[in-house]
Amino acid sequence: IYLANYYGDKQYLKDTAIVNVKGEFTFEGKEKLPGGIYLVVLPGKQFFDIIVNEQNFGMETDTKDYTKNMKITNSVENKAFYEYRNFVEDRGKKGEEVRKLLDSAKVEADKKKYRDELVELNKSVVRYMKDFIGKNPTLLLSKIFKAMTELDASDIPQSPILPNGRPDSTFPFRYYKAHFWDNIDLNDDRLIRTPIFHNKLEQYIKQLTIQIPDSIIKETDKLVAKIKDPKSELFKYIVWY
Numbered sequence: 001i002y003l004a005n006y007y008g009d010k011q012y013l014k015d016t017a018i019v020n021v022k023g024e025f026t027f028e029g030k031e032k033l034p035g036g037i038y039l040v041v042l043p044g045k046q047f048f049d050i051i052v053n054e055q056n057f058g059m060e061t062d063t064k065d066y067t068k069n070m071k072i073t074n075s076v077e078n079k080a081f082y083e084y085r086n087f088v089e090d091r092g093k094k095g096e097e098v099r100k101l102l103d104s105a106k107v108e109a110d111k112k113k114y115r116d117e118l119v120e121l122n123k124s125v126v127r128y129m130k131d132f133i134g135k136n137p138t139l140l141l142s143k144i145f146k147a148m149t150e151l152d153a154s155d156i157p158q159s160p161i162l163p164n165g166r167p168d169s170t171f172p173f174r175y176y177k178a179h180f181w182d183n184i185d186l187n188d189d190r191l192i193r194t195p196i197f198h199n200k201l202e203q204y205i206k207q208l209t210i211q212i213p214d215s216i217i218k219e220t221d222k223l224v225a226k227i228k229d230p231k232s233e234l235f236k237y238i239v240w241y
Contacts, residue, residue: 001016001017001018001019001025001040001041001042002015002016002039002040002041003015003016003017003027003038003039003040003041004038004039004041005033005034005036005037005038005039005052005193006036006037006038006039006193006194006195007192007193008192008197008198008237008241009195009198009199009202011039014033014038015027015029032055033052033055034052034189034190034193035052035053035140035189035190035193036051036052036140036190036191036192036193036194037049037050037051037052037144037193037194037195038050038051038052038193042063046063046066048061048066048067048070049081050078050081051075051077051078051081051140051141051144053077053139053140053190054074054075054076054077056074057072057073057074057075057078058072058073058074058075059071059072059073059075059078060072067082067085067086067089068086068089070082070085076139077139077140077141080132080136080139080141081141084128084129084132084141087125087128088125091121091124091125094121095118095121098114098117098118098121099114099118101114102114102115102118126149129145129148129149130145130149132145133145133146140190143185143188143190143191144191144194144196146183146184146185147183147184147185147191147194147196147197147200148196149183151176151179151180151182153172156172156175156176157175159171159172176208177204177208180200180204180208181200181204181223181226184197184200186223186226186227186234187226187227187228187229187232187234188234189232189233189234191234192233192234192237197234197237198241201237201238201241202241204219204223205219205220205241220238220239223238224238224239
């Protein structure tokens, strides 16, 4: 059995363990594992994610369904993580059912009904994360949820009026870009060991930045200026990228 960790857009092997005849195994070491999302990789390329923040905890599950059957001891982070995973999987299954109904619907009123149901299912996941963040502000999972949160169109103020009397059409984009990093703690290196940070960085540099050296340098300078410790993993990763 392998233990791996996310780092940027890749996964790296961290440790190995041997499974006994009861199906039990332990990863242990003298040094603390850096916080982040790790993968427990089993034979047949099967795996499940765990959150490493607490250092001593146990997990038990069944290979028929890792998420649904997961039982956790001594880990607030992983208990919350798997409650979220089960919630999302439940919403995903309901979403598949609604999409099938939408695809087979003939009447426009029915199509609208099913589209609205899909929108509501997505909103329920967002509400779940926001509610969790409010109740558990100190958990790593809350920082991960915040980093996953996209700025909604309703959060963008009304565009200012230009001298010609028309709304500034560039304002929504500029506002979105200016507030892109609001929910991401660039001084918490644990986020580099999640599958989230690299995608955010890539989106910002490739999609929101003009692809010429001067613009890329300017945006990189802005980003690294937000980081207090130039020896941090996030600082090094941003500059390397």
